[in-house]
Amino acid sequence: MAFHYGVIEGLYDQENQWSWESRNAYASFCAKKGFNFYIYAPKNDPYLREQWNQPWPEQDFHHLNTLGLSLKQNNVRFGIGLTPFNVRELNHKSRQQLQQKIASINQLNPQILSILFDDFSNDIDDLAKTQADIAEFIAAESTATQFIVAGTYYSKDPLLQRVYGTMPKGYWSDLGQYLDPQFDIFWTGDHVISLGYDQPGLQEMTDQFQRKPFLWDNYPVNDTEWLKHRLRLYTFTGRPWQISDWCRGHAVNPMIQPRLSMIPLATLADLYQQQDRFDGHASFRKAVVDLCGQSLASAIEDNLLYFTEEGTLNFSGFTRKRLENTFSVFQSETAQPYVREILTWLQSGEKC
Template sequence: MTRRIGLPLLAATLLSSTPLAAQVATRPAIFPAPTELTLGADTMTLGRRVTLVAAPGTDAATVALAAQILRTAGVETITTARRPVTDATQPQIVLGLADAALVRTALSGTAPDTVREGYTLTIAPATNTVTLAGHDADGLFHAVQTLRQLVQRPTLPALVIRDHPAMPVRGTIEGFYGKPWTMAERTRHLDFLATVKANTYVYSPKDDPYARDRWREAYSAETLTQLGTLAAAATRNHVDFVYAISPGPSVCFSAPADLQALRTKFDALRAIGIHRFYVALDDIEYKKWNCDADQAAFGPSGAAAAGKAQAQLLNAVQADLTRRDPKAPPLIMVPTEYYDAKDTPYKAALRDNLDPKVVVQWTGTDVVPPAISVPDAKAATKAFGRKTLLWDNYPVNDYAQTTGRLLMAPYARREAGLAGELTGILSNPMNQEAPSRVAVTGVLAFAWNDKDYDAERTWQWSARELAGGDARATDALLTFFDTQHMAPTFGSQPWQEQAPRLHALLDAVRTALADGDAGTRAQAIADLTRAADDLVAAPDTIRAGVADASFTEQARPWLDALALWGRALGQTAAGLAAADAGSPAAARYFADAQRLATDAAAVRTIPGATRFDGTIRIADGVLDRFIADAPGLIGTGAR
């Protein structure tokens, strides 16, 4: 695991008198992985003073963010200038759109990236210049996020980065059942999305009554103000705020009054700064009409009739959006048959009747798919008559199989090359916002650059980000994440195994006890004791090292249970050591271990925090099984 230097040490390194510029250039770890990175031979440091040169017309907020990042990295004095300095001893940051004259000059012949949201970043030690050139304002913002990662190193290597997203849409959809996020949690989530170069957040909590059951009713003035503030936070983070409404349970597709109700709802949201909309038609009864008028308009109820009726309503909404603003982003919808890619009468009716501008979401080969391949996505393109926007139901934990779990495994089993068949990916996160970031980081890194995505390295980076670069907290988080590795599906087999690191260790202990000599057995028991100590220590290390208190609060019962399970494993190791020595104390240690395991297994989720309350799962099927089996692994006879 690559250790990222902590900010206090980084600042001391940057400001020291050691001639760091003579150090060897090494390739920086940037997440998401850049499309293209070419490393040079030299390095530079920023030091105490930096000149910041922004091209005319550069977004002031982006310039301010760059300055904030530099100060966090230890720069004490930032001088602003209208043109680059000629003194090569003075470090400078030049930023702006790539077509600005001074930015083109600073690029020194480097051809800029020309893709939407793309950027070019160069570090030129010979002139002591870092240049950030955005293809557009979003691209420049992404370049500053890359700068944030680069300046966490003690030296900056000579390099050229040309980078842009593989998928046009990348983000999250707050689309789970159960307790919605608070406005404060959503704001923190938008700030997080900016750091991983996401560009979309869909507001679609199933338990917002004014977005689903009471969708025709207006929001209160207070709620509108809160949504407006949230939309402004999204804009600040270069994230599209998308408002989703779910009229399906009661809508009359042919009723002009219901179409007008949608227009009225969207008008109120448009007035507070929300300009992108979504109609969700998932999880509804679609083979039975909600009104007699639909029977008259579309004939007997059924899947094909539902597809045609839905298309008519959606087309009218799309036409209204275009009429109001010809440049408005297209409407997004999720169909009632949002899973698999089999052709059906419903999909055929939607394909034949739905305006091609409307974006269709699809959850993959199942509601919670164990894997998604390029052929799967091609089949969905054919079934829906357009490339789909993937709604990936990971790491959402609002279904029964996830009771007692946080889903924090690496994002995996999505095939490189999907960018060619999808318009993007939206992750459906957990009710627990901060713990969701672990998996969501992987989703968004994959969406940015699926061909160079490394699940394990991205997983480790997400831990370092939560830990603020602290190595001990990072290791503790990875220990915790491993106990929350299982990824269930709606089927019988999980699509990610539980606790693979711990499982490997415990299997090695079993093998050593079964086949090893006295020294091998003693070493295995010592390894087991260290692992138990790590489990016991991890919760306190995480609480002390993770700056965002929302993570430790939302994960509180899991951390409490982890410490208890660690103590149970420690007593198990003591029991094995005693048994290996022929001591009668083994039975007492094993009894203590079982008591602690029983206490740990009884820890419950925070009431109401998740759709299904229940007992906490920690490395279940791995840790509990080993503790139960341990008394039979070594005979109690004399040695």
């Protein structure tokens, strides 16, 4: 099957949730840049996670439906990410609750359904087999045409075993064995937030999963406490275009700031479309001008190291004020969505 790249909205942050207006802006952005899909899977939506067995409030359901329609009208495939939180077995109660939830999701008509067992404790026997059985049951109830599973251990990062316990022996190969070939499997790499990917590492997981992995790339995400003070605006690095040969797909997880996230995301599109001709810095410069306009782009590039390396935790009062004064002068309709996010970020750093 063809390789596809797209966006997965997977933020944890409770204080900085994306607006529906921002999400809807991704329909035209993804279409313009050649992104194939947008998966709605924020960890801060309780109706996809801790309260998955409860229905969405009517207004949220309406917004989700509108988002899906907007994406499809732009020929961008719409996805939903469901975490069957604390489902430890398929019994009468869990089957009934899952059927009800999937029936509700089917009304939204997503083409992609992601079944996410990540980031919650699942200390049960036969973990891989149980998760495969749950995923198979969900897929049988769904009208989606593509299914992607995230296991409990979705990276080699030792953090996962420190938090969720020792990984069962043979977990990755068992997951690959028990999951029907129709399922893709998410993989974040050697770390939860990986600096890059190479062919040997991805081939190893291909062998384990008995299929090419589907990258869940946590760049430019910044919703962890140690990254919130930075804006990860720069071009994608450490990701060779040959990933399109080594993986089934590439899903990128954006920042707390939806509009500013479009800057690095645009460079990923260039990477895959230009391949050996890709120039990361030229791609960044073009992306920021195309999105923000020349004047604001120049100001962002001039202050790039303050955003990406120094961060608000290290700003002096003088630097913070200088940046506020620099960016608050941009009032054009094009510039405003980006400027608002920069100023909000600067103000949030003041509270730290």
